Amino acid sequence: MTYPLVSELAKAGIRVTVSCRVLKLARQPYYRWRNAPVRDADVLRAYRINALHDAHHDDPTFGYRYLADQARRAGWRMSRHTARKLCSQAGILSCAQRRRRGKGKKAGPPVFDDHVKPVLRAMARELRRHDMVGSMGRAGPAGDNAAMESLWSLLQTNVLNQQRSATRHELRLAIVVWIERKYHRQRAQDTLDGLTPIELEAKLTEPLTLTA
Numbered sequence: 001m002t003y004p005l006v007s008e009l010a011k012a013g014i015r016v017t018v019s020c021r022v023l024k025l026a027r028q029p030y031y032r033w034r035n036a037p038v039r040d041a042d043v044l045r046a047y048r049i050n051a052l053h054d055a056h057h058d059d060p061t062f063g064y065r066y067l068a069d070q071a072r073r074a075g076w077r078m079s080r081h082t083a084r085k086l087c088s089q090a091g092i093l094s095c096a097q098r099r100r101r102g103k104g105k106k107a108g109p110p111v112f113d114d115h116v117k118p119v120l121r122a123m124a125r126e127l128r129r130h131d132m133v134g135s136m137g138r139a140g141p142a143g144d145n146a147a148m149e150s151l152w153s154l155l156q157t158n159v160l161n162q163q164r165s166a167t168r169h170e171l172r173l174a175i176v177v178w179i180e181r182k183y184h185r186q187r188a189q190d191t192l193d194g195l196t197p198i199e200l201e202a203k204l205t206e207p208l209t210l211t212a
Helices: 003-011 016-023 027-035 040-058 064-073 080-090 116-129 145-160 168-183 197-211
Strands: none
Touching: 003 016, 003 027, 016 027, 040 064, 040 080, 064 080, 145 168
């Protein structure tokens, strides 16, 4: 920005009109800058980056989506697109980068083991015999399999890939701490209307408490 140069030249006795003409600057923007050298947009940007830094310091595994949620909870609302842009500019990167699978090879055709079919038929017979309804599809995967796979992926990325545990007790403690402290209390989820599981539970149980 050349506005500080215009101010320095003005102190040296060179008129602002002459400096702006030579530097091909408009005078009105210069006077606005002189009255408020730091723009409101710059101040807002600095506060937002500071909020993102604080959230990142609290949990370095958070990506820009969760950092934006944490900044919003701290009082600095911004879109995830803005958070991504600011994180890129400020060098705020998650330490839990997902590992890419494969080596760029084209995936082959899906494989279905014929030996599984008799097992599925036997399972279906047992369900009918006990008058039960299974949560399985025709291919056999459980209905909640996707949710569990998502949880295991988060555990792998945020716990197992971040540290090595010497004993089973240390590993169990690390998993429990992450679930209870991070997943339940800090990870706001879009499917829960931007709430954490603990906040949603409190919201759902509050009417029951009032009626009791």
